[in-house]
Amino acid sequence: MTTKAQYVVAVWLANFNHEKELHNYLEVTYDEDGNSQSGFGNAVGLDFDSDFLEHASFTHTMKPEEIISGVSFSEYFKHDLTPLINHDSLSAHNTIIFLYGKQDIYGTINEHIFSLVNMPRKQLPFSFIGTVKFEIENQ
Template identity: 75%
Template sequence: MTTKAQYVVAVWLANFNHDKDLEDYLMIRYDEDGRRQSNFGNAVGLAHFDIDFLEHTSFNHEMNPEEIVDGVSFSDYFKDDLTTMINHDTLYDNNTIIFLYGKQDVYGTINEHIFSLANTPHKQVPFSFIGTIKFEIGDQ
């Protein structure tokens, strides 16, 4: 029997001068009461997310959208959709692209709130939300 997993990827663009700054911004910390804190989560309105499903890559302005996405997890499933959402104008002020994945299969859901993110681009300093793309993968 073939089972299919439903996936969604939410995509943001950002500009960071140093990898350490980006890593610090993405890091999840716990306050003295044990509550999760994340600068990224706070900036994009996500109180909770599984950081194991977060990925990012840096790029330069000579790269085209296909080159930027090439090699990213699951990119074969969403590359065509994403490259129509981004172009040199949207990439111009940025050097980092961030991917947060959600997954739903027979074992449960991971980052379920990603499935309901509005697919309308809007600005969130220092991130620019590009949108979400849904896709399926068989035999999961």
């Protein structure tokens, strides 16, 4: 029996001076109680499974299609995401961050991303682009 998994990807654009700064911001650490935290998670107000976080650096001469290609599952969401990214937003950033949620017969991962509509109103060091939902058949 073939079933479909529901996915959602939330996308942000950011600007970092170097790879180490980006790594430190995205890195998830755990306290003695096992609670996770990261600069990124704290900024957006989300607790998430870091295995479902991905990023890519880009230059200002790249087109959205080039930036998205090669990212996990991009063949399923690139046509819906590309129109959300414009040249002006790319010119102020050099990094794109993807956070995925998944729901299938085995359970849900990062379930709060499915209902993510608006970002918290606090000042963020990056821009929320939006979310795109898509389906993939389970094998």
